[in-house]
Amino acid sequence: MELQETSSDTLNESMWPDHLPSPSYQQLSPPVQQSGRNVITTQQISVSYHTPDGSILWNEKRESPQSSPDTNEPLLHSDEIRENSPTNEQASASGYHQFMSNRKRRCELNQIGDLDRKYIRRDVLNYNTAVGQLLISSRFLNSRPAHVKGSKRGTGGNAISLQANFFKILSAPDWGLRQYRVDFAPEEDRTIVRKGLLRLHKKALGTYMFDGSVMYTCNRYSGVSKTEAMELFSERQSDNAKIKVSIRLVGELVKGDPHYPQFFNIIARKGLEHLHLQLVGRNYFDARAKVEIPEYRFELWPGYQTSIRQHERDVLMGVEITHKVMRQENLLDILGRVRSNARGGDIQGACKAEVIGVTVLTGYNNNTYRIEDIDFTKNPKSSFKLGKEETSTTYIDYYRNKYGLTINNLSQPLLVTRLPLRDRRAGKDELLYLIPELCRATGLTDEMRTDYKLMAKLATFTRLNPDRRIDRLLHFNKRLQDELTVVEEFQQWNLKLDNKLVEIPARVIPPENIIFGNTKQSASTSADWTRHFRGARLIISTKLTDWVLIVPERAKRDAQPFIENLIKVGNGMSFAINKPQVREIMNDSAQSYAEELERIMSRNVPQLICCISVRSRADVYSAIKKKCCLDRPIPSQVILSKNLASKGAMSIATKIAIQINCKIGGAPWSLDFGIAGLMVVGFDVCHDPNQRGTDFGAMVASLDRGMTRYFSAVSAHKSNEELTNEFSINMVKALRKYAELNGDKLPSRIVVYRDGVGDGQIPYVLEHEVDHLREALSKLYGNAELVKLAFIIVTKRINTRLFYNRRENPPPGTIVDDVITNPWRYDFFIVSQCVRQGSVSPTAYNVIYDNVGLDVSCIQRLTFQLTHMYFNWSGTVRVPAPCQYAHKLAFLIAQSIHRPPSSHLESLLYFL
Incomplete structure (x- = not known):
């Protein structure tokens, strides 16, 4: 486990935003000393969560461990860092905040469960109070800037009401939850088998929820702690092997702990299992509702992606309709077809070209893998070392003994894939070898994607208009409500799912005026000005x-x-x-x-x-x-x-x-941005498929008030540190170019739109990229107060869908900044394009740093305006133009050039 320590920043007074419930504590019973290995004092406390107006949202009673009366030291856990914990006197209402303002923040990168396989940041706050000890852990970084403590909703525009693909969790649980880690020896990698092995002890364990790695329950097991495990034994049905099941305490979750949504997700996924859906990779699909397309030898499986998390005021379940292309051939079939067509040429090269990059499904464990290579020197008769004992076995014996499978073709080469980082960190070999005849190909080939008839046929099933999508979502909800086993499962945990989609307040800002060389025209409600080019002159x-x-x-x-x-x-x-x-x-x-x-x-x-x-x-x-x-x-x-x-x-x-x-230096149109001294920057990263481990980061920065001229720079990097350094260096180059073209004046405001960032990377971006950039700006300007900065994360690939009037897509300029947003973020959604086919997916924006001096409405409108400035299209695009330019430049370099371009082109949009 890797630990990182951040700088000594002053913490917010609460981990909760101002408009969310915050806890208060009341002692219900005097401390009771319990015997055991450690001297632990416990007491019963009441924890109440209040709404902003002071009313109690919910209340719970629980026992809380206190510090040892002999040593006044807090009870420490092996996977937590507690530093300078306050004494009871320090933790009084006034003393606690003074203490917290001086303590150092600690960050823990922790890998949790099968549901979230990314490394995530968890801020851990610990303090002892006179009425007990509270642990607040935040799974998500609180990236909401300090000045946005109140409402983050903008104003202006026409108010409309939307629906989104979310269902509200109606009833809040009234129980405490404990988290246990479950290990198996010998190791068992099939989740379904792991669940079955634990299920044999359901009577002893009581009600629990298990995702394959982590078990949640309200029960406390005698003798089980973070260091002492409960050991049970199960017999695996496939081979009658005796399996040891070890259960060890991870921790107790308090109300409001962001691990609760992870637990809710496990319940939801179990509900999908009760609907007899099949797990493929990490999502569930309905094989019984598959659509067969025999002329192309594949099937289309409909499925669902679900996610439950805390949103602005409520816990919501997001549901997205998805589809999986399952080809009716395994990898051995594909290799055989390639050999037949090679006709004496480079057969091995042709085979590699066909299957490298293909994602396959292995039915014996329902896992998906991306093929990295083919090893023609190995076959099923080859031997490998198995387990910690490194027992030698062949692939034939391994699959027969573990999965009961017989491999028919003994001369087939083996497919090579790379294990996920979490497995490599666990000490497993980096490479994994797969048997072609046991791998089913998924997804479309390049040849299929260029087949217009095929893609049009697929679109009739996958491109769902709002009315069809809403019907499918409500049908899914009804299946959950009607399935008795699902209802019983939810009732065990006192949970209930609303039967209607959430309603969302939204605003539509007016269409922008497009400025040409000789005229000004409205972009209209369709956000398309192609027809206005007739008779219009280019602005530059x-x-x-x-x-x-x-x-x-x-x-x-x-x-x-x-x-x-x-x-x-x-x-x-x-x-x-x-x-x-x-x-x-x-x-x-x-x-x-x-x-x-x-x-x-x-x-x-x-x-x-x-x-x-x-x-x-x-x-x-x-x-x-x-x-x-x-x-x-x-x-x-x-x-x-x-x-x-x-x-x-x-x-x-x-x-x-x-x-x-x-x-060659011109521009077709512009807008009236109305903000003097503004530079807008787009940044994106693209992976080089020809150079493993090499990425190219492209930065594109505006050079004039009308956003018609740009500076661009590209840098190769192999690590986040290199990316951070190069980004700051290129920003300084862009600023000097800006000064050169603007009478030696540097911009007074900079707004950065950063694409290509996952949730797990946001802490790094905030604590390294932003800080490094601020340091570079301070050196260039001489005084950090001379320049204001906003740093905004842009996310296009989201599962959120919005519906207007129940059957339509929202119009361009629609802004959503409430209900489905994240309470720990300064975030909003924008629909910038007119979508007539399928259902629109908004773009998500997360402002992680902001002292630029523009209010919420101004930031939102600027973002929408910039979607009009991509000169390859006479209409709006999904992201701000500098971001789209950066993506196009990074893609060009990574896919075609593989080296940073000449600096002679840096002031031209040569990459369009």
């Missing part, structure tokens, strides 16, 4: 006087009409485009393009090089971009020849003209 127009068009011989016929269309639409937008120098190549190989580019740029450096490609080939695109971003830095444009002869040739020419104008 350049001249394309010197450019080269490279075209393969077979596509030359389509080149001339394209040139004419491009010049025509350019003139209509006041973008003057001269005729290019056309260079013809004999074929469309990557080498042909690279050689022609070298010939051109060795003699002259044009403003832009445009390449027409006959086919969509990654090697060709990569060769062109490497040459134009590294060797000979110059803006470039790659176009597929099939688009030049399509019916929408004029529309395509318009979009290409706008792209080219941006790549």
Whole structure:
């Protein structure tokens, strides 16, 4: 277990936000000394949770351990850090806050359960009071800035009411909960078997809930502590093996402890099991409702993703409808098909190309794995070391003895996958070998994704409009309510699920005005201004006087009409485009393009090089971009020849003209942001598939008030520390460029939109990236007060769905900042796009640092405005444009170039 200590910051007076219930304590009985290994004093206390107006929300009675009367030292636990715990006198109402303001904060990275496999931060606050000892542990970082203690709701816009894909947990439990860790020896990795082995002792254990690793119960077991385990013995049915089951106390959970939602999630998942859903990976799917698509040899399984957690005022269950593509072939079938088609070529290379990256399901343990490689030197007859005793066994014997499976093909190579970090930390080998015939392929192949008919057919089942999605959600809820075993399970814990979706107050801010070179037009309620380009001029127009068009011989016929269309639409937008120098190549190989580019740029450096490609080939695109971003830095444009002869040739020419104008320094439109001295920064990270462990972080920063000019920088990194350092270095470069273009004035406000951050990474970002950035700004400005900063986490991949009028998607500009938000965060959701097919998913924003001096409404409107500024699309996008630019740049470098680009391009949007 790894421990980190943060700086000595002053803690909030309470772990609860102001509008949440906070606890108070009353002694009900005098301390009673109990005998045992340790001298422990216990007493009965009453814990009450109050609403802001002072009324009691709920009340519970429990026994609380106190410090030893002999030593006045708190009762310590092996997995907790308690430092400078106050005495009873210090912990008086006034003394406690004084004490807490001086204590150091400790952070614990802790891996918990099967439900949350990420490493998470847990702030642990401990203090002794005259009426007992309280442990408050926060599973989620309290990232809500100190000045947002009250309401975080914005104002302005039209008020509307929405529904979301959440159900309220109606009844709060009135019991105390204990958490136990359960271990098995010999090890058993199948969750379903682990549950069965423990179930044999249900009579002795009483009512409990078990997720495969952690057991929750109201019961206290005699002799069981954090150091002393209860040992039980079970017999595994598959092989009659005797299994030792060890149960050890982890801790007791008080009301409000964020581990409670984890427990609720276990109950919910058990309810899904009672609905006879099948666990595939970490989600449950309804195999009985599968849709077979025989012409493509796969099935579509509908399923559910559920999550229960504390939201703004209530504990809510979020439910998302999901689907799993299950192919009707195993990996051995796929390898056999590849061998048949290879026809004497590089068979091993062809096999690897087909299966590396594929996610497979192993039915014997319902786990999913991503294939990393194929080992042709191993087969099922190969031996390996098993368990701590390192007993040698073959894969044939292992699967027969443990799972009762017979492997038929004894010469098949083995698939290689990489174990999750949690298993590697537990001492297991990094690599795991799988048997192809026991692995069922899941997901779509690249060939399937490019099949329009297939994808259209899939969309009829997976793309659910709001009315269909609501019906499916309510049907799921009804199944839970009607299933007797689910109802009984919930009743055992005094829980009840509401039968209707939650209602949410929301606001719709007015459409923005799009500023062109000669006019101003409303983006309208559809947030699309494509039609306004007719007769509109670009707000910043350049001249394309010197450019080269490279075209393969077979596509030359389509080149001339394209040139004419491009010049025509350019003139209509006041973008003057001269005729290019056309260079013809004999074929469309990557080498042909690279050689022609070298010939051109060795003699002259044009403003832009445009390449027409006959086919969509990654090697060709990569060769062109490497040459134009590294060797000979110059803006470039790659176009597929099939688009030049399509019916929408004029529309395509318009979009290409706008792209080219941006790549050489122009801009098509702007908005009135109304905030002087503002720089907006987008940052995203993309993994390089060709260099294991290497990521590229891209930063894009605005350079003018209209957000039309940008500075960009990319850095490779192999660790979070490198990313943090490079981000600050690139920020300083951007600020110096800003000053260069703005009369030596630095921006007075900086707003950073950071994408690519999971919940478990937020503490690191806040405590390292933000602090490092603030330090760099302080050095550059000379005085930290001269610049104000806001740092906002952007999350696109969320399961939240919003519904308007029960059957529609909310309009663009919809803001949600209540009910389904997180009480420990300064967060909000924005719907920025008009979605006519399927159900809209908002984008989540979490402001983790803010002294920028803009109120909630201003931050929300700025965020929505920035979704209008992505110049590749004449409409809004899901995230602020600097964030989208950063993503596109990071993706280009990681996927095609694999090295940071030349700094000569840093002031151009060359990556559009």
